[in-house]
Amino acid sequence: MNLVNLQGKRILVTQADAFMGPVLCEVLAECGAKIIADTGPLLTPERIESLIQKTGHIDVLIANLAIPAPNTQAVEATDDEWESVFDHMVTPLPRLVRAVLPQMVERRAGKILLMGSASALRGMKRRSTYSAARGAQLAYVQSIGVEMAPLNIQVNAIAQNLVENPTYFPPEVQALPAFQERIKWEVPLGRLVSAREDASFAAYLCTTAANCFVGQIFPVCGGWVPR
Numbered sequence: 001m002n003l004v005n006l007q008g009k010r011i012l013v014t015q016a017d018a019f020m021g022p023v024l025c026e027v028l029a030e031c032g033a034k035i036i037a038d039t040g041p042l043l044t045p046e047r048i049e050s051l052i053q054k055t056g057h058i059d060v061l062i063a064n065l066a067i068p069a070p071n072t073q074a075v076e077a078t079d080d081e082w083e084s085v086f087d088h089m090v091t092p093l094p095r096l097v098r099a100v101l102p103q104m105v106e107r108r109a110g111k112i113l114l115m116g117s118a119s120a121l122r123g124m125k126r127r128s129t130y131s132a133a134r135g136a137q138l139a140y141v142q143s144i145g146v147e148m149a150p151l152n153i154q155v156n157a158i159a160q161n162l163v164e165n166p167t168y169f170p171p172e173v174q175a176l177p178a179f180q181e182r183i184k185w186e187v188p189l190g191r192l193v194s195a196r197e198d199a200s201f202a203a204y205l206c207t208t209a210a211n212c213f214v215g216q217i218f219p220v221c222g223g224w225v226p227r
Contacts, residue, residue: 004203007032011060011206012051014038014096019066019167020115020160020198027199028206033060042092052099060206061100064115065089065137066167069130077129085129090136097144097155104153112148113205114141114157118221121159134159138217145215156205156213161221162187164195189222 011028015021016037025035036055042048042065052058067088070081097112104110119127120135138157145155162169162183169192173179183191198220204210205218219225 004031004200004207006203006206009033009059009206010036010055010057011062012036012038012055012058012100013062013064014042014092015064015066019064019165020163020195020202021064022166023195023199024062024064024115024202027196027203031203033206042096043087045095048092048095048099052096058100058103058110060111060113061096062113062115062202062206063093063096065092066115068167069119069127071126072129073126074128082129082132085133086136089133090140093137093140101148101153104148105151108152110153111206111210112141112144112153112155113202114138114155115202116141116157116159116217118159118161118219118225121217121219121225142215142217149214152211154205154211154213156210156216156218158198158202158205159217159219159221159225160193160198161224163193163198163220187222187224191222193220193222 006028011033013021013024013035016025017039025037029035038051040047067085070085072081114137116137117134119131120138124131138159141155141157148155201220205213
């Protein structure tokens with residue numbers, strides 16, 4: 001039995017077929033939420049405006065944004081790579097927020113949750129463009145979070161790594177002996193965080209019990225981020 005109650009809440013999940021999207025939709029639905037699962041591209045402001053207008057009432061926006069992380073040395077990272085990474089992961093975020101905020105401000109209620117990455121919290125080789133984009137996401141959430149708090153709108157982020165998901169850690173990656181060794185020495189937890197553990201925490205952040213969190217970044221990574 002799931003103790004998180006989201007009965008009647010309308011939750012929009014972007015990129016619902018990738019990253020944490022599938023498990024989020026599953027767990028949130030189990031908690032009683034009405035899920036609007038969007039799987040389309042978010043590369044133009046018109047597309048995002050149309051999505052929000054078509055969706056109508058939104059209690060919670062979950063900005064689930066991800067692309068495969070480029071594995072490029074910093075000296076070889078091109079302008080095209082930088083622009084592509086930011087176009088897919090950073091630029092859609094403020095557009096989504098600007099589109100959904102007016103209705104939340106009018107109701108003086110709402111939540112926005114970013115499914116982000118702990119790569120912004122710890123240096124990683126060959127991830128300069130990806131980590132920069134993830135860092136921009138988190139900085140934006142912190143700023144909007146404190147701005148919206150007086151209006152009873154909570155904006156927060158999960159900064160995850162080493163969580164089961166089809167975009168970064170699919171079964172074929174998990175089966176590699178080298179990856180299994182990496183988990184043993186790099187993750188204090190000694191295993192990947194399960195997809196449902198992560199999604200269950202996200203579900204809690206969507207409830208009124210989590211109204212006290214303001215512009216916060218929650219690492220979900222089995223201790224991978226240094227304490």
